Amino acid sequence: MPTDITQLAHPIDVMYLIHKAIRAEARRTRQAAEHLAIGGNFKPFMDDFYRWAMALGFHEEAEYKYVLPLVPDLPSARYHEGGHKALLVGLEDLQRCLHEELGHTIVIPRTQRQLVGKVIALLIAQADLLEEEEERLLPVLRQHLGEAEQLDIARRLLFDPESEDEQWMLDWVAQHLTEAECHALADLVARFEPDSSSLIEESGDDSRVPDAAQTAVTDEDLVLLAAKTADGYPIDVMYLLHKALNIEAWRTVSIAERLDVGESLHPFVQAFESWEKALTFHADQEDVYMTPLLSTSPLARDNEESHQRLAHRMDEIRTYLQEVGEEAVVTTRIRRRLFGHVVALRMDQEDHLEEEEELVLPMIRERLSIAQQIEIVRRLLLALETEDPTWVVTWLMHDLTDTERKTLLALTARLASTPPALVAAVV
Ligand SMILES: [Fe+2]
Ligand SMILES: [Fe+2]
Ligand SMILES: [Fe+2]
CATH class of the missing domain: 1.20.120.520 (nmb1532 protein domain like)
Incomplete structure (x- = not known):
């Protein structure tokens, strides 16, 4: 110094x-x-x-x-x-x-x-x-x-x-x-603005996101991925899904941090619900359609357990919101508590996604056939049992760059041209 x-x-x-x-x-x-x-x-x-x-x-x-x-x-x-x-x-x-x-x-x-x-x-x-x-x-x-x-x-x-x-x-x-x-x-x-918090709010749209949230995958990785996913490993679409989950986390944390005392909790509740819905669906689909195919791998079991920890964190936030009541107005204490909760969830999520990418994805690329990977991807991208089966794709598109959108469209086209197959678990 x-x-x-x-x-x-x-x-x-x-x-x-x-x-x-x-x-x-x-x-x-x-x-x-x-x-x-x-x-x-x-x-x-x-x-x-x-x-x-x-x-x-x-x-x-x-x-x-x-x-x-x-x-x-x-x-x-x-x-x-x-x-x-x-x-x-x-x-x-x-x-x-x-x-x-x-x-x-x-x-x-x-x-x-x-x-x-x-x-x-x-x-x-x-x-x-x-x-x-x-x-x-x-x-x-x-x-x-x-x-x-x-x-x-x-x-x-x-x-x-x-x-x-x-x-x-x-x-x-x-x-x-x-x-x-x-x-x-x-x-x-x-040089300070009289109240430069407006600075953050003005630039708080999605275009500003490329901070920590977007760095789970670098741009270069994604170009590579675009080339790969179209005719390579379908499972790599996971990077896009994880990127969107990281952005949801970033968005919710930013909103929690900037809640105005005396104002309504709604903006937070909305952001959190969108994140919670996407993360819950993603983890559930993985537990049902992805990791069971790696039936003998302890790492796959760890991955499932780690989903439970995330679910527990989400429950805690839910419970806290119920405790204060969704009609409550923001106090400094509520803001501090919510911020603490979502930061913890975000960190756990980041750890989880990173581990999955480092430990589970390589196994899937190596041990599962392309057909099996496509079936997993179909389940990760389409909510087949719901009234609005394409909500995940719509949700995902929102936060992607043009190149990534193209990648996703190429993959979706591939899904459409491949009828669902019954795939056997591998040992
Ligand atoms: Fe410092
Ligand atoms: Fe995942
Ligand atoms: Fe996961």
Whole structure:
């Protein structure tokens, strides 16, 4: 990290200034712990610690909400989620310990040592995480996010709309900066829209989706797939289906995140129901028509079990919606809970789809005949037992590029020209 940051070439570089302030506050907290007077109380430490904890907690939460969903799913950008969680758990643990154990006692050498130890552990976890973010995440964000998106993130990292004093974070960061850095920060803030949340809403249509949601399959893969699926492995249509499921997830998470307090829950319910319907149908069809053909494979059984976990997550959301009532208006608590639920479902879904692509699809290509694959695809694309058997194709078309649509049409034509066949399970 540069020592004096006087220019923010990219708005996202404001992260360096925020991190600088967080590091400075952390050092001060450590000193406060080390300099506690034996026989005195913990108050001098607590004031520093709470300032640090508040800023770090706010920063981590804002990043989790506003930055991570925009990170493209590249190996170089895989965010260290474990580190993120460990840090928050460490913070909470220390807070609890101060509150319940140390807060009301006098300082003795043993408790002071304990406290210094916990603070240092947190400092280390924090140093790792901030460093990793600067080295791995920032270059990717600079490259992949446009200026308007970066400005919007910067605003969310500096302003807290839920606090009475919206700019407490901005003021706190500025306290830790040099004069030149303060100027750079002020110049950046001057570029913020009065309320740039509209920025996101305006561009929140499907054309903006090519973030994490669309990267399950790259464009290049899909061109290859187009060539392949027309006369290659029919099962590869799975990539298109998974892509559309990822987009549904992305859409629902974005809506949950942007629900306005006091407004209706309906936009969320609608998005969630569309996702739930597609995912439930997809998983059910796989359980009935796909994995039973791999009757001896433990990986196929794992895949079925993993569908159950997804179903369980969906049930949880359903139950929660019933609890609050679909006519309820949005509160910050409801928004937080829904957001948490759908982020969890989205992550589980991503894990599942990725595993299926990596572990199950190769087996299908290798062990199942083209005729068997076509039968699976027929069941994945057509809801034959329902009144509207082509809803899946209609749903799927919506989120595809032109090339992908052509691929799908070629495949559908192939399905039409191949009458349903009875296919035997292979061992
Ligand atoms: Fe950060
Ligand atoms: Fe699948
Ligand atoms: Fe699946």
